[in-house]
Amino acid sequence: MAAPPASAGPALAIAVTEAGGLGLIGGRFSVDILRTQLQEASQTLKSSTNSLVADAALLPIGVGFLTFVLKLDDVLPLIEEFRPCVVWLFVARTLEGYVEWAEGVRRVSPGTKVWVQTGSVSAALHIAKTAKPDALCIQGADAGGHGFEKGAGIISLLPETADAFRNEGLSHIPLLAAGGIMDGRGVAAALALGAEGVVMGTRFLGSREVEIHxxxxxxxxxxxxxxxxxxxxxxxxxxxxxxxxxxxxxxxxxxxxxxxxxxxxxxxxxxxxxxxxxxxxxxxxxxxxxxxxxxxxxxxxxxLVSGVEGAREIVERVRGESREALGRVAGL
Ligand SMILES: Cc1cc2nc3c(=O)[nH]c(=O)nc-3n(C[C@H](O)[C@H](O)[C@H](O)COP(=O)(O)O)c2cc1C
Incomplete structure (x- = not known):
């Protein structure tokens, strides 16, 4: 489970990671702001009481990049210095753009996983074959924020992508689902569709840690x-x-x-x-x-966002609800 909105700064990313999800800092428009946020996150995580988090070899949060915004050459020194466990890529001007980013990230921080978010079966196949990401997030049209202008909901997009990946021998690349997943019922549905994880954005707009007015x-x-x-x-x-x-x-x-x-x-x-x-x-x-x-x-x-809670409570609640939903469905 991951939380990537641009409104996701260090506090939200850390809270999600400490609750056992993967928190991400959202796509920034300035390398200087990102550096400050990574410094803050790195210091806070080192003093975590959770030893899995404090002693992690890589920074246990992800960093999102809108690849049409920042220059790869400006970003690579930051990745080399902070070594986040995941670099999340979105909105390349052309699909080929992800290849250079994926290679650059792996060169400066070999342990960092490269995740790419995209919104169609054909784009997912193309990215899988060219940039060879460690995971692909399939974003459906219900998602908040930016996405493909032409889109489908994950209820059809995810299984069609999963079938296409199987047919092309790409099933080793895990698929994550994004778009409209708000609670444990959504997580259970996404897992049933073939996703190996989910990405939630809108739900965290109702968190205490989110950076919004x-x-x-x-x-x-x-x-x-x-x-x-x-x-x-x-x-x-x-x-x-x-x-x-x-x-x-x-x-x-x-x-x-x-x-x-x-x-x-x-x-x-x-x-x-x-x-x-x-x-x-x-x-x-x-x-x-x-x-x-x-x-x-x-x-x-x-x-489905009806109140403000800590991000930890949201992650824990959604995890519990999804177990319950899967159990209920299995018992039918
Ligand atoms: C306020 C907001 C900001 C977002 N900012 C980013 C971003 O900076 N980078 C990115 O890759 N996706 C961003 N997204 C999209 C998410 O990656 C994700 O696809 C989406 O939130 C999932 O759908 P959901 O909002 O229904 O949970 C944002 C979404 C929201 C709601």
Missing amino acids: PAYQAAVLEAQDGGQVTVRSHLFDELSGPNMWPEMYDGRSLAIQSHKDRVDGMELEEIQRLHNEAVKERDEGFKTGLHGRAAIWAGTGVG
Whole structure:
């Protein structure tokens, strides 16, 4: 079980790892910020009372990279220095981009595992054959945050990918499932589909350790019926200016006022002006009631986030629930 949102800093990553999952620091836009966060994580983990964590040969958290954002040459010294147990790669401009990253990471830190997240059967096959990742996370369309613009839910995407991997002799690469997994029932379902683990993002927006504005968290807690109150769109990447993301990616956010205005025909320039004004306010443009102007990245499972708990409690609860769900189904 892993927690990778960009809003995942050291505190969330450490709490998930200490609870027996794998915590990840989410994709940063600055190498300097990442360095500070890795230093913080490394110091905290060394003084952990859990000896498995404190004495680990590699840093027992993962680090996520949006590979179109940072330059590999700037990142490699950090990986060499901190040696995270997992480097998580997402959003390469082209699928070939993962090859260079995977080779670079393995060269400077041979023990580090390379995990790649992607969103289609064909992309998964291509990445498996070229970058040869240690694991692939198959991200379904329900996921919060960025993902393939064209997508399917993991209920069909995961088993089709697993079948394709078996047919092509790639079954040695473990598949993880992401997108809409919120509790133990979701974990049990993902395991039944053929996943060997799950990645959860939206659920941790309801954690104490997540790095989000309180108004963002309030909107997440209030949201119900995720298929109705979230939407995938390129608009969310255009709110503050030109869209920097590769074209095949969009993102799922709460269907905020900016989105409603666009659907109602407001010009993009006016939406951007209102957005850029709103983010200067105390609530940084995040509001409940879908009235906000800033994106609130969240998946269709958002209605299942109903309170704020420690990340450790979330991991332990989900683990217990999944055992229970699997037992219940086995007994049918
Ligand atoms: C707020 C938020 C931020 C995210 N940031 C990242 C990121 O920086 N890098 C990344 O690879 N995935 C990111 N994701 C997507 C996750 O990797 C994952 O696919 C997704 O959260 C799984 O679906 P779920 O949100 O329904 O649990 C983010 C998701 C959310 C909700």
